[in-house]
Amino acid sequence: MLAQVRAAVVSTLFFTLLLGIGYPLLVTGIGQLAFPAQAGGSLVRNAAGQVIGSRLIAQNFSRPEYLHPRPSAAGSDGYDAAGSSGSNLGPLNPDLTKRVKASADQLRQGGATRIAADAVTTSGSGLDPDISPLNARQQAARIARTRGVAVAQVERLIAERTLPPVLGVMGQPSVNVLETNLALDAAFRPGQPAAR
Amino acid sequence: MNGAGWAEIVITIGVTLGLAWPLGAYLARVWQGQRTWLDPVLKPVERLVYGGCGVKADSSQGWSGYAASFLAFSAASFVVLYLILRFQDLLPLNPQGFAGLSPDLAFNTAVSFVTNTNWQSYVPEQVVSTFSQMAGLTSHNFLSAAAGIAIAAVMARAFAANRAEGLGNFWVDLTRICLYVLLPFSLVIAIAYVALGEPQSLLAHVKATTVEGAHQTLALYPTASQEAIKQFGTNGGGIFNANSAHPFENPNAWTNFIEIVSMNVLGYACVVAFGRIVLARREARALVVVMALFVFGASAAIYAAETQAAPALVAAHADTGVNMEGKEVRFGAPSTAVWTAATTGASDGGVNAMHDSFMPLGGGVALFMIQLGEILPGGVGSGLYGMVVIALIAVFVAGLMVGRTPEYLGKKVEAREIKYAMLAVLILPLAILGFTSAAAVLPAALKGLANPGAHGLSEILYAYSSATGNNGSAFAGLSANTPWWNTTLGIAMLLGRFAYVIPVLAIAGSLAAKPKLGATAGTFPTDGGLFVGLLIGVILVMGGLQFFPALALGPIVEHFQVLQTLAAR
Numbered sequence: 001m002l003a004q005v006r007a008a009v010v011s012t013l014f015f016t017l018l019l020g021i022g023y024p025l026l027v028t029g030i031g032q033l034a035f036p037a038q039a040g041g042s043l044v045r046n047a048a049g050q051v052i053g054s055r056l057i058a059q060n061f062s063r064p065e066y067l068h069p070r071p072s073a074a075g076s077d078g079y080d081a082a083g084s085s086g087s088n089l090g091p092l093n094p095d096l097t098k099r100v101k102a103s104a105d106q107l108r109q110g111g112a113t114r115i116a117a118d119a120v121t122t123s124g125s126g127l128d129p130d131i132s133p134l135n136a137r138q139q140a141a142r143i144a145r146t147r148g149v150a151v152a153q154v155e156r157l158i159a160e161r162t163l164p165p166v167l168g169v170m171g172q173p174s175v176n177v178l179e180t181n182l183a184l185d186a187a188f189r190p191g192q193p194a195a196r
Numbered sequence: 197m198n199g200a201g202w203a204e205i206v207i208t209i210g211v212t213l214g215l216a217w218p219l220g221a222y223l224a225r226v227w228q229g230q231r232t233w234l235d236p237v238l239k240p241v242e243r244l245v246y247g248g249c250g251v252k253a254d255s256s257q258g259w260s261g262y263a264a265s266f267l268a269f270s271a272a273s274f275v276v277l278y279l280i281l282r283f284q285d286l287l288p289l290n291p292q293g294f295a296g297l298s299p300d301l302a303f304n305t306a307v308s309f310v311t312n313t314n315w316q317s318y319v320p321e322q323v324v325s326t327f328s329q330m331a332g333l334t335s336h337n338f339l340s341a342a343a344g345i346a347i348a349a350v351m352a353r354a355f356a357a358n359r360a361e362g363l364g365n366f367w368v369d370l371t372r373i374c375l376y377v378l379l380p381f382s383l384v385i386a387i388a389y390v391a392l393g394e395p396q397s398l399l400a401h402v403k404a405t406t407v408e409g410a411h412q413t414l415a416l417y418p419t420a421s422q423e424a425i426k427q428f429g430t431n432g433g434g435i436f437n438a439n440s441a442h443p444f445e446n447p448n449a450w451t452n453f454i455e456i457v458s459m460n461v462l463g464y465a466c467v468v469a470f471g472r473i474v475l476a477r478r479e480a481r482a483l484v485v486v487m488a489l490f491v492f493g494a495s496a497a498i499y500a501a502e503t504q505a506a507p508a509l510v511a512a513h514a515d516t517g518v519n520m521e522g523k524e525v526r527f528g529a530p531s532t533a534v535w536t537a538a539t540t541g542a543s544d545g546g547v548n549a550m551h552d553s554f555m556p557l558g559g560g561v562a563l564f565m566i567q568l569g570e571i572l573p574g575g576v577g578s579g580l581y582g583m584v585v586i587a588l589i590a591v592f593v594a595g596l597m598v599g600r601t602p603e604y605l606g607k608k609v610e611a612r613e614i615k616y617a618m619l620a621v622l623i624l625p626l627a628i629l630g631f632t633s634a635a636a637v638l639p640a641a642l643k644g645l646a647n648p649g650a651h652g653l654s655e656i657l658y659a660y661s662s663a664t665g666n667n668g669s670a671f672a673g674l675s676a677n678t679p680w681w682n683t684t685l686g687i688a689m690l691l692g693r694f695a696y697v698i699p700v701l702a703i704a705g706s707l708a709a710k711p712k713l714g715a716t717a718g719t720f721p722t723d724g725g726l727f728v729g730l731l732i733g734v735i736l737v738m739g740g741l742q743f744f745p746a747l748a749l750g751p752i753v754e755h756f757q758v759l760q761t762l763a764a765r
Contacts, residue, residue, distance in 0.1 A: 130524075
């Protein structure tokens with residue numbers, strides 16, 4: 001009996017040290033040396049070197065000259081990168097129907113003719129950094145109008161930044177909102193203030 | 197549904213099966229104490245552990261001794277983990293400044309990670325310190341997986357034995373599985389995850405000022421190292437609340453693919469290793485076929501369900517191609533479907549989309565896969581021994597039909613084994629249906645529900661199925677961080693793990709002591725299509741008969757409500 005207790009205590013403590021401290025620190029060391037950008041959270045910085053977000057994490061965009069991300073249920077008002085969450089509303093929940101309808105109405109007022117499913121639904125994480133190509137194209141006219149450029153130019157930029165599925169079959173085509181918005185700023189008059 | 201989606205599902209399952217064979221061959225060497233190419237590095241470490249534990253590497257335990265070691269180890273890990281979580285505010289590496297967990301939450305979480313369930317009642321990035329994630333949760337991802345795999349090794353030895361007492365030594369199995377299997381593969385996978393974009397940082401938070409001038413706090417952790425063993429050990433407990441839907445845990449289609457493959461491959465490999473040791477490779481292949489058929493069938497069903505028109509999208513006149521609520525754009529329906537089948541079949545419990553927002557039948561299939569007993573292919577180790585228990589029942593049923601004493605893999609299956617097997621499998625309905633019916637009438641429990649109507653019952657049923665099956669996924673709208681849920685789910689997890697393992701070990705002890713018989717003309721073949729069909733039937737009848745009435749009141753009635761809503765438009 002005492003032998004069992006000794007073995008249990010010693011093995012738990014030994015493996016806690018090896019697997020709970022040694023292993024994560026080793027991966028941290030290798031990761032920080034070999035892949036510092038990824039290990040640090042794929043951060044994006046501005047010209048002044050300040051962190052403006054992560055390319056993997058959605059942040060809110062509401063100005064008309066930018067692509068808008070999907071609605072978010074993370075945190076109390078969305079896009080909380082320290083409180084990831086989906087809405088967890090069931091398919092028949094009246095709150096879901098109400099929310100989706102409201103989002104769709106708003107998009108139609110903004111000029112969308114087709115409503116992509118991802119444009120009116122919250123993601124699993126609330127931090128989905130991507131939107132579907134259809135969702136992005138539906139926003140092209142608004143962006144072009146605000147920035148005073150041709151719609152075709154914005155659509156071309158979106159098409160260039162659409163990531164295809166891996167090997168043609170794994171995953172879905174996607175457009176990264178933050179990166180595409182930075183590309184929009186770089187291509188067409190960066191830093192233009194919001195309309196009106 | 198489209199061709200690319202089907203191709204993704206088939207490729208993912210196919211690659212998993214393809215890798216299971218070499219991994220199973222390697223695993224068999226580790227179980228049998230044979231040399232591996234890692235010996236020069238790891239043999240000294242192995243000896244060090246045995247020395248510290250006072251264990252002789254060549255000693256062998258009977259089933260009750262093995263069970264006592266298993267329980268002693270689980271108890272010690274529970275205590276250590278409970279203390280780490282409860283007092284994380286006094287421990288180092290708490291840059292977030294989090295307080296210690298409440299007693300009921302620390303109990304629930306410690307039970308959850310020690311039983312390989314990894315149910316989480318909390319939002320990790322707002323509750324758990326970096327130290328707790330590493331030393332507490334990451335290490336127990338390894339240890340609970342290794343303990344499960346050890347029981348599978350025992351099952352293999354029991355069938356291979358001829359009138360033997362000894363079933364191996366728990367401490368040796370635990371050590372060798374951790375050192376030779378879980379650690380090296382996790383290390384390689386973790387580094388691949390960092391390369392593919394997962395963070396691996398000891399910093400707690402990075403503050404960002406967004407393009408539009410808002411403030412955003414990005415939570416970071418040593419994510420990749422935990423993600424690797426979370427999936428490879430079928431643990432499934434998220435580093436973040438959104439689990440593998442979170443872009444830091446699962447940034448792209450490549451990581452998603454590796455995470456799905458790694459959460460099933462070791463479960464299948466346990467069956468392959470079992471087949472090699474018992475000298476029953478064809479019989480093991482039949483078990484793998486049954487497992488893979490269920491995973492494919494569930495993937496297909498969820499893919500079909502999630503590409504149905506969702507009522508909210510129909511009402512808003514939006515595109516209805518995919519029910520995108522709770523799903524990530526980079527994954528869409530097929531990646532989500534194959535992941536969900538793999539995670540609920542495997543007792544992993546990690547999710548890459550929110551099951552609570554699935555269409556009723558999509559969520560219903562996930563729930564049903566858990567209720568089938570977590571054997572398809574099941575958790576690492578636990579899938580193998582769970583499947584063997586079902587196989588014993590299947591040959592018993594076949595034996596009843598033809599009036600012969602049933603045999604499985606050269607061992608006579610008699611009343612004693614069947615009694616233990618039934619004792620084990622009856623734990624599932626007892627804990628799942630018992631707790632669900634209690635919770636369905638208790639106001640303290642019902643306060644936690646997020647959705648009204650039939651969906652609310654599904655949330656309760658899913659929670660207890662997930663806990664008892666040691667799965668850990670959730671209809672996550674349920675607010676489970678209350679004393680009622682933390683305590684009862686903790687008890688369900690304990691029952692699902694230990695009340696199952698003890699009879700399984702008793703079966704192993706009983707089988708090992710029997711003579712190994714050769715096959716005769718009267719032996720029921722357990723390697724062909726007939727047995728595959730019989731096994732599928734037994735799995736479905738046991739799951740179906742036990743849980744169908746409850747499912748009818750949850751996902752099935754909700755499905756008809758969806759049809760009614762759509763028809764009314």
